[in-house]
Amino acid sequence: MRWHLKNVFFKRRAPTGFYDRPQDFEKFLYLAQLQEWEDDCINPRGKLLDNLGKAGDVNAEHLALLLVNGVDVREYESHTHVMKDLRDRLVKLGVEYVEVKSEEVVEKIVESEGKNKKKEKNKGKIIPVLNGEKTPVLNPKAEDKNGKKNTIEKKLIPILNIDPKEFDYRRDFRKEVVVTIDPLTARDLDDALHIKRIKGENGEEDCWEVGVHIADVAYFLPIDTEVNSWARSRGTTVYLVHKAIPMLPSDLCEHLCSLNPGVERLTFSIVWTMDDEANILSTWFGRSVIKSCSKLSYEHAQDIIENPKKQFAIVELPKIHDEIKIHQIKKTITNLNFIAKKLKRKRFGRGGLKFDLPKLRFDLEQINKDEKGNLSGTWIPRGLRLDQRKDSNFLVEELMLLANMEVAQRLYKYYDDRAMLRRHPTPKRKELKNMCSLLARFSTPGTVR
Template identity: 30%
Template sequence: MAKKKEKKAGKRMNKKQLAEKLMQFFSERPNDVFSLKYIFSELKLTTHPLKMLCIDILHDMRADDYIAEIDKNKFKFNSHGKELVGTFRRKSNGKNFIVPEEGGDPIFIAERNSAHAMNNDKVRIMLFAKRRNRDAEGEVIEILERANDTFVGTLEVAKSYAFLVTENRTLANDIFIPKEKLKGGKTGDKAIVKVVEWPDKAKNPIGQVIDILGKAGDNTTEMHAILAEFGLPYVYPKNVETAADKISDIIPQEEIDKREDFRGITTFTIDPRDAKDFDDALSIRKLKDNLWEVGVHIADVTHYVKEGGIIDREGEKRATSVYLVDRTIPMLPERLSNYICSLRPDEEKLTYSVIFDITEKGEVKDFRIVHTIIKSDRRFTYEEAQQIIETGEGDFKEEVLTLNMIAKALREKRFSSGAINFDRYEVKFEIDEKGKPISVYFKEAKDSNKLIEEFMLLANRSVAEKIGKVPKNKKPKVFPYRIHDLPDPEKLDNLAQFIARFGYKIRTSGTKTDVSKSINHLLDDIQGKKEENLIETVSIRAMQKARYSVENIGHYGLAFEYYTHFTSPIRRYPDMMVHRLLTKYLDQGGRSVSAVKYEELCDHSSNMEQIAANAERASIKYKQVEFMMDKVGQVYDGVISGVTEWGLYVELNENKCEGMIPIRDLDDDYYEFDEKNYCLRGRKNKRTYSLGDVISVKVARANLEKKQLDFALVD
């Protein structure tokens, strides 16, 4: 009976009454986020008409900016009053906006109301009164924190003044430079310019030249410009190099006496052809039938680089070496990275090692982590080691073949535990002495690469387990882990829908192992098919990014509960942190370090890794455009590799160069972007361009300044 009454009462509630109820509901709990379902239940909206009325009112309240939709059908009281703090996003088309710190929709800031805020500045804004059915708008009233005040571009020098013309898509105006602030720069020079002021009434910011990189178009100039664009250093500080030059390369006898001696045991390195920094070596000897001792020996960088010293501070700041197409920008000075610490053949070297007693089936019977001294017998390139694996002939063939057999067993185990198998090829350029790309080739991971990879993974995992695995009642000591979260559920669903059109299926629910095994099954199924590269790309997009943290959640992609980075201290700062903490905890029984300090170092390292990867991609893009400069007008077959509202990205089959067909060039119809199905669809003729479609294109334009290739459709 009561239920019937409630329904009747519900029916009698009109729009005004329900709106008042909703306003009271949100204002009483201003910090909470509510789902639609929860609102229905709390306000006892049991009938369909009432629920529909409620949704209607919620949309009105959102349009009036009374509430914000934080996520799909999740609402929160819009607590911002007249003022708000957020991150400013500058657009060269003048459609600037800020992203509020407290979440919610971006707020439009017209150029005239931007107070000349720069991209990513932290600003305070004043909100304008909300106009119905219009986006929220505001005005910058204070710049709280500048994000970036240096820009890279090309100088244009007139008689009494100059400009820096930037290719930066976030700056609509060129930077004005007074003649006396040019530092000798001439028209056509690439330069780094610092913005020193931007007067209220001035159209252009005013800057001064910090450094001249060289003539635009010159290879070294352009590579340095890419580094500078990402805020990465392109020269090594002299005082740091001087400090490295003072480090002795002579190993004192008392240091040797403290270490396990592996100089008499067969040891070698396997690295890329052009590598100079060998930071890992493998040793192997037979203990008895079906039991081998395998040593993973890593350059003992922290023996030479003292914590808090000038070299360490520079390494911490850089956090990683950067690998551009034609050069390496090392994390540590070259005297250390290519000479003292590099495990070069026939030279005695100090190492930090994980020594395994392991069977031919990859079962680890025992392992220990010790400081050692080694003397490498041979430096193999991957190609040379591959030759031995394929022919069974060559130097140290028994050792190489045994290591390969163990590595294959380790790899098989890893995949049966649910590790994900992304075996991607790398695009590489053959470059002449002037840095010009003359050909493109693809580098695939072969058995020799996988051999090294498996032993490095095993060492990294064993080190992480040594510190992270503790008895139930004990707390593990603070340690930097390499972590990788589960895939984003929404992206996984999108992937499942996307691959269905090609006739494939994956599991989107179940245990971690169930999901990863079904992804592996998919990757096996697509091998050799024309959609292979495309589905692999979309699958990778569904994955989270791996990062560093002291909070261990395991590594999903590798299917390891504990994982860290120990094996590359010459080129990664987290590995140096791991070496120091291992020594502190294992050798000296030291107390745990500060979690806050190390989490900050982990965050910094993760960020720098991402920036370095972006710079690397930009250098590849530059070389791709340079490679295609003399191919304008030529026709190629390709695959649609990306779909956006501004056009189609196409990857050419022959050389994997990627360019874009701008939406303005698809002039046979008005095209709409369907984000869910990765396609553009013509409104009138219903023609569809989808991710993965095979397509013929002509090279229309190659703009080296913008690192941009434009293609035109060939019908």
């Protein structure tokens, strides 16, 4: 909550001059901690923690909102000891690092992962991180096309070398047509999908195998690490209009645990056998390994759904890996959409509700620059539009809902009342009664139970 500082008595650490000229401090936002409020005192006592900036400033107001709502805004990369502990453990798992100087090189290195790790000359090479120390590997004499020394900041990228023993107890989906479907600008790809025809009990291919694959974060994150402690306290990534505050450091969420195309990734999978009506015949849970063949956006998937007969040119879709053909990608999306629609129809038949509340999307522009001339700081909205949810969005949503329901049922089956499950609170009786009255006006009966 927001308080005027004049309503709080600060025993210590009040700003100099605050009690003489409190009006001078009204234009600033402070982070304070209320410590006690005695019965016979009008105002509480507190401790001043930090000056967040001027009231009304976009960045200060944004930070204040996060802190008031208990969001952990600490950056992993700025806490060296936390990252050193994580990287030391990752090295023991076979992770190696490479220093690069541009996003373009990062993409080339990631694409070459698992292909003998060949790199362009003077761009970077795979190096181990020993005791958390980074070894410079870029050519110090590298120059740009104008002959000036390259001053681009280096970036440390982790590369995964999977221990062959992992494959002994993981189900292998590397030969399947596995795809990811995410927003166009997504960098952390945490779920992937596959579907194929399989033989049923009668020996004919009249069943579907549908798989949801989630990044196996636990493999990289032992419970006794400080990063694990941070992640547990955060519980989720917080998405804002202009940025995201990640639950995990970028080493994990953008690289080792991101289901990037063309590279082997460790996952935890749920695989169903279904009939043509999306009735579940069997379910398999377990650790797995995948190799996504394409990073699709919702727009790409929607284009395929809306134009099933369209002959896509190579440039119209993202890069496809491992000799998978465009028609295989099209078939996968079309079949996933077919099953998702069946699942959605069944869910609504069981009483599912749909709340299509309008959601705004902002077009933003960065206007501030730091001392190096790089864009940073304030984002200003230049336009807005209504977010349109289409079949490609519902496709992913439906399969994720099914996966979550299956996991909840499995947890309850084995842990009974000890299972920690999330559910929506019971509606308030009065509000539910008012809703039923409103529905009755539109000839939609409802009852309060």
